[in-house]
Amino acid sequence: MASLGTIVGKTPRRWLVTGAAGFIGSHLVESLLQEGQNxxxxxxxxxxxxxxxxxxxxxxxxxxxxxxxxxxxxxxxFAFCDQIVRDVDVVLHQAALGxxxxxxxxxxxxxxxNVNGFVNMLNAARVNRVRRFIYASSxxxxxxxxxxxxxxxxxxxxxxPYALTKQIGEEYAGIFHKIYNxxxxxxxxxxxxxxxxxFKSPYAAVIPRWLVDISLGRGGTIYGDGMSSRDFCYVxxxxxxxxxAGTTSNPQAFGELFNIAVGARTTLMDLxxxxxxxxxxxxxxxxxxDLRPIxxxxxxxxxxxxxxxxxxxxxxxxxxxxHDLREGLALTVEWxxxxxxSYSDSFSKMSKExxxxxx
Numbered sequence: 001m002a003s004l005g006t007i008v009g010k011t012p013r014r015w016l017v018t019g020a021a022g023f024i025g026s027h028l029v030e031s032l033l034q035e036g037q038n039x040x041x042x043x044x045x046x047x048x049x050x051x052x053x054x055x056x057x058x059x060x061x062x063x064x065x066x067x068x069x070x071x072x073x074x075x076x077x078f079a080f081c082d083q084i085v086r087d088v089d090v091v092l093h094q095a096a097l098g099x100x101x102x103x104x105x106x107x108x109x110x111x112x113x114n115v116n117g118f119v120n121m122l123n124a125a126r127v128n129r130v131r132r133f134i135y136a137s138s139x140x141x142x143x144x145x146x147x148x149x150x151x152x153x154x155x156x157x158x159x160x161p162y163a164l165t166k167q168i169g170e171e172y173a174g175i176f177h178k179i180y181n182x183x184x185x186x187x188x189x190x191x192x193x194x195x196x197x198x199f200k201s202p203y204a205a206v207i208p209r210w211l212v213d214i215s216l217g218r219g220g221t222i223y224g225d226g227m228s229s230r231d232f233c234y235v236x237x238x239x240x241x242x243x244x245a246g247t248t249s250n251p252q253a254f255g256e257l258f259n260i261a262v263g264a265r266t267t268l269m270d271l272x273x274x275x276x277x278x279x280x281x282x283x284x285x286x287x288x289x290d291l292r293p294i295x296x297x298x299x300x301x302x303x304x305x306x307x308x309x310x311x312x313x314x315x316x317x318x319x320x321x322x323h324d325l326r327e328g329l330a331l332t333v334e335w336x337x338x339x340x341x342s343y344s345d346s347f348s349k350m351s352k353e354x355x356x357x358x359x
Contacts, residue, residue, distance in 0.1 A: 009247065013037055013038065014088050015039050015090050016042065018094055019048060019136075020041030021041070021045060022094060025052075025092075026052035026196055030057070030059045030060050033057065038066065039068050040070075041071070042070070042073065044072065047201070053070065075118075075121055076112060081121050081124035090130075091130055093136065095113075100140065100301040101299060104161065104301055110165055114168075114169065119172055122172060125182065134245045135185075137170055137257065138189055139259070139306055140166060141188065142154075143303070144157050148265070150306065150308050159300075173186055185253055187241055188257055188260060190230070190231040190260065190307075191232045191306070193329075194331070195235070195335035199211065207232070207271070207275065211332075214279055219292050223296050229265040230305075231308045232262070232328070233260065236323050241258070248318075258312055258316070259312065260308075263308055264324070274326065278333040
């Protein structure tokens with residue numbers, strides 16, 4: 001894979017990153033600043049954290065004053081969207097209210113942020129003649145389609161309000177490309193993980209949730225029998241895909257959707273073992289007893305298996321994953337090892353908020 005610097009080139013562009021204080025958004029901000037690009041970061045701090053942005057900017061090293069600016073605001077207000085897209089070359093739209101369980105508990109808020117805010121951003125970009133609009137979609141749009149690996153043009157019925165909002169966003173983006181000739185590209189993320197991923201929310205993803213529980217000497221929660229599988233994708237792969245999409249000169253990529261993943265499948269039980277082993281190695285506790293996971297009923301909206309076919313992204317964008325699961329997990333465990341946790345961070349304790357009684 002080419003270096004990120006090779007991808008973006010030497011010509012500075014102005015990039016707008018929405019959801020910049022989030023997990024993925026902050027990594028995009030850091031990488032762009034490291035490559036001498038101009039970054040306009042946007043967040044409302046509903047789920048994002050100022051500490052993520054602080055770490056991203058500090059991680060970028062020495063930057064010039066004009067390289068970075070931050071705006072706090074709500075994408076559900078068109079006037080704000082209109083303000084932030086002015087003089088922007090590329091939009092990297094990451095902002096969303098994530099989590100399938102959250103969307104089942106509160107479908108309207110998920111729709112309001114993920115659909116209304118998204119359409120506001122598309123429309124503001126159109127009005128201001130923004131050249132390129134890259135947006136984050138999700139593997140959840142494949143719904144109940146049982147085929148593996150997932151191919152972009154084959155979908156099933158979506159299984160949650162969150163998945164539906166992502167599907168609606170894809171349809172809107174396609175319409176804006178067709179009617180207004182916007183250079184729109186959608187990236188369907190598959191189970192992204194890595195440093196800065198939220199570990200304190202009851203809706204946290206499985207890897208940070210388990211890292212906290214195992215670190216505190218508690219078994220992590222598995223919903224179902226542990227044999228369900230996912231295509232876990234380290235965050236640096238997602239950064240690469242965004243920069244490739246934001247700079248591609250391939251006109252056939254515009255209006256298209258691309259799976260962004262590794263193209264492999266790992267069961268939850270295998271993932272749990274890998275994380276446990278990495279944490280024991282980090283703490284030099286090889287002789288300690290393995291912590292057994294806590295099994296709970298499968299959650300509504302979850303699918304049994306997921307794996308991406310990434311051939312289209314390879315062929316049209318030049319995407320080649322730089323990190324496999326083991327490499328990404330090692331880097332993630334190393335980062336989490338610098339954090340301290342308390343019992344209040346344990347997700348076994350909070351499991352009733354997002355799932356139901358144990359099996």
